[in-house]
Amino acid sequence: MGCEALASPQTILSDCPRMALDDRFTFRCGPELACFGHCCRDVTIVLTPFDVLRLKTALGMDSSDFLEQHTISPRFEGQKFPIVILKMDEERAKQCPFLSETGCGVYAHRPWACRMYPLGAAEPKSPTPTDQPFHFLVREDLCQGHGEACEVSVRQWISRQGAEEYEMMGAGFKELTLHDFWDGDRPLTEAQADMFYMACYDLDRFRRFVFESRFLQVFEVDEARVEALRNDDQELLEFGIQWLRLTIFGERSMKLRRDAALRRNGK
Numbered sequence: 001m002g003c004e005a006l007a008s009p010q011t012i013l014s015d016c017p018r019m020a021l022d023d024r025f026t027f028r029c030g031p032e033l034a035c036f037g038h039c040c041r042d043v044t045i046v047l048t049p050f051d052v053l054r055l056k057t058a059l060g061m062d063s064s065d066f067l068e069q070h071t072i073s074p075r076f077e078g079q080k081f082p083i084v085i086l087k088m089d090e091e092r093a094k095q096c097p098f099l100s101e102t103g104c105g106v107y108a109h110r111p112w113a114c115r116m117y118p119l120g121a122a123e124p125k126s127p128t129p130t131d132q133p134f135h136f137l138v139r140e141d142l143c144q145g146h147g148e149a150c151e152v153s154v155r156q157w158i159s160r161q162g163a164e165e166y167e168m169m170g171a172g173f174k175e176l177t178l179h180d181f182w183d184g185d186r187p188l189t190e191a192q193a194d195m196f197y198m199a200c201y202d203l204d205r206f207r208r209f210v211f212e213s214r215f216l217q218v219f220e221v222d223e224a225r226v227e228a229l230r231n232d233d234q235e236l237l238e239f240g241i242q243w244l245r246l247t248i249f250g251e252r253s254m255k256l257r258r259d260a261a262l263r264r265n266g267k
């Protein structure tokens with residue numbers, strides 16, 4: 001059972017053997033394996049907003065500095081919204097900048113994709129009783145972990161890798177990226193793409209935007225939440241996603257202050 005690492009989303013949905021949470025597989029990873037760390041070289045790791053939040057916090061970096069130093073945000077045809085990819089170190093044979101001789105240097109804060117490997121996750125856009133979210137096993141020749149006799153269920157793997165928190169914190173972003181808006185033929189403007197990038201990934205810049213612009217004069221935000229937004233990145237991320245649903249999708253996910261609403265209506 002397994003799927004190629006570079007399978008396309010369509011192939012994953014149609015061809016990959018689907019694994020439920022209680023399905024089991026055999027796998028073990030550790031420094032005694034000859035392949036140790038090989039999977040951290042020349043690899044494409046798409047970072048979620050929560051991955052960026054955890055890494056920049058662990059490294060004590062401002063989000064703008066972290067993004068500039070450690071990520072790229074590629075543009076490609078047909079792209080719907082900005083994505084962020086971990087930048088490999090060209091001077092060290094394209095290995096992950098966090099790979100050390102003893103393994104992952106940010107292990108406690110490693111991205112969701114690193115935690116889940118060799119499992120991937122897929123989600124049909126419109127789940128039905130027979131077409132539900134599922135996991136699948138990624139098989140790569142370089143990885144010797146599949147030959148190790150250590151059986152585990154998908155559910156146990158997710159729990160042992162500490163990926164549950166990432167899935168919980170990623171729920172709002174997942175909903176944002178699966179929204180029907182993206183099915184339409186309305187590409188984001190440059191300004192909207194920058195708002196998306198800032199509110200999802202560049203949280204310290206978003207915080208400055210909230211507190212140093214007219215933002216809080218325009219939107220109604222209760223005092224307790226304003227205080228939370230000053231210091232709590234997770235709260236700020238949820239707030240940013242709520243704001244994007246208003247500014248990009250036009251949903252009533254936030255309220256305008258009464259005076260700002262009157263000005264907008266020319267009264």
Ligand code: SF4
Binds near residue numbers: 037144
């Ligand atoms: S077993 Fe697989 S996941 Fe573990 S170090 Fe080797 S290549 Fe990486």
Ligand code: SF4
Binds near residue numbers: 041100106110
């Ligand atoms: S973050 Fe850690 S686990 Fe992920 S690729 Fe880099 S070194 Fe490997």
